[in-house]
Amino acid sequence: MQKLSDEQVATFVAAYPAAKQNELLLSHTFLKIGGPARLYIVVQDADIYVSIIEFAKKISIPFYIIGGGSNILVSDTGYEGVIIQMNMRGSKIEETVVSACAGDFTGLIARLSADAGLIGFEWGVGVPGTIGGAIYGNAGCFGGEMKDAVASVCAYDILKEKKVTYSNGECMFGYRDSRFKHEPHIIFGMTMVLERGNIFLAKKKIEDIMSKRKDTQPQGAFSAGCLFKNFEYKNTDALSILQRDVEVPSELLKVKKIPAGWLIDTLGLKGYAIGRAQVSSVHGNFLVNLGGARAQDVLALSSYVKMKVRDAYGILLEDEVQYVGF
Numbered sequence: 001m002q003k004l005s006d007e008q009v010a011t012f013v014a015a016y017p018a019a020k021q022n023e024l025l026l027s028h029t030f031l032k033i034g035g036p037a038r039l040y041i042v043v044q045d046a047d048i049y050v051s052i053i054e055f056a057k058k059i060s061i062p063f064y065i066i067g068g069g070s071n072i073l074v075s076d077t078g079y080e081g082v083i084i085q086m087n088m089r090g091s092k093i094e095e096t097v098v099s100a101c102a103g104d105f106t107g108l109i110a111r112l113s114a115d116a117g118l119i120g121f122e123w124g125v126g127v128p129g130t131i132g133g134a135i136y137g138n139a140g141c142f143g144g145e146m147k148d149a150v151a152s153v154c155a156y157d158i159l160k161e162k163k164v165t166y167s168n169g170e171c172m173f174g175y176r177d178s179r180f181k182h183e184p185h186i187i188f189g190m191t192m193v194l195e196r197g198n199i200f201l202a203k204k205k206i207e208d209i210m211s212k213r214k215d216t217q218p219q220g221a222f223s224a225g226c227l228f229k230n231f232e233y234k235n236t237d238a239l240s241i242l243q244r245d246v247e248v249p250s251e252l253l254k255v256k257k258i259p260a261g262w263l264i265d266t267l268g269l270k271g272y273a274i275g276r277a278q279v280s281s282v283h284g285n286f287l288v289n290l291g292g293a294r295a296q297d298v299l300a301l302s303s304y305v306k307m308k309v310r311d312a313y314g315i316l317l318e319d320e321v322q323y324v325g326f
């Protein structure tokens, strides 16, 4: 990335004195990897957020929005621009309508909804990070997805320079996808309409989900969750090479989605490491930082895994994690 001039940095800091310089991004990511952000600012207010982005555009400073940092891999050289951390918080529950800000933690909103006797968002309890990040990537697990929960999203369209409110359909959610991945926006918040249910069962579901995650995912490890998307296919021809060597369980064939972790596991790659980055020995789709890993280690390991899966099964894995500063 092109180096910012001293003048650009000074102009930005004069306008926004809360901005930090050369803030190490590894302390803001779940992977604990990443060099410094030339500029870094935490924002709690929608109008200030917009003004920062418009100002950065005016003085040609690249910008990047982060939430909880649980789904990003930041380059070892950091980010030559301004990282704007979304910290707008404040949720409200009225009847069956849950409103949340982009900076609210997804897990907390799931718990608050269950505590209010509302059902349908319990799965969100295990998704680290913020509501903004969850909407951006249509986060999901245990059969739930943001696309099934969200009623509306309010945001700022960075290209059209206007505030917008989108209905669920207008968010164009897909598998780990949304319109926000294709058209730059600042997501400010959302509403969900849930159903009234049994509070005891809702809380029990939350505890069951948490204990299932403990059994199937690495605990206490630095990671960005799943590195690759699961492999979705329309036509079984896509599995012809895979099925030559491996028996694919019928439940996977039924949903036409092969978990990336399962593919990686069949190749015996669990526990394989490059530098300090390792394919988790608990879950094949989790790449973990054993401590002191560099982004380069993760990139090398991710390329190696992709090559192995492509060569063995003719399947090209796609990244789920977002790359920052490369």
Ligand SMILES: Cc1cc2nc3c(=O)[nH]c(=O)nc-3n(C[C@H](O)[C@H](O)[C@H](O)COP(=O)(O)OP(=O)(O)OC[C@H]3O[C@@H](n4cnc5c(N)ncnc54)[C@H](O)[C@@H]3O)c2cc1C
Residues within 6 Å of the ligand: 030, 064, 065, 066, 067, 068, 069, 070, 071, 072, 086, 102, 126, 127, 128, 129, 130, 131, 132, 133, 134, 135, 136, 137, 138, 139, 140, 141, 180, 185, 186, 187, 188, 223, 224, 225, 226, 322
């Ligand atoms: C241990 C672990 C388990 C995980 N399990 C799951 C899981 O089960 N299911 C799942 O889907 N994901 C999972 N993840 C991935 C991750 O938690 C989700 O993708 C999460 O929703 C990301 O939220 P975040 O706030 O951390 O986003 P960040 O990592 O900060 O950002 C991710 C992307 O969202 C964009 N973004 C964030 N906030 C905004 C905003 N307000 N406006 C515009 N863009 C924004 C960023 O620019 C970036 O491109 C897991 C991660 C970890 C570490």
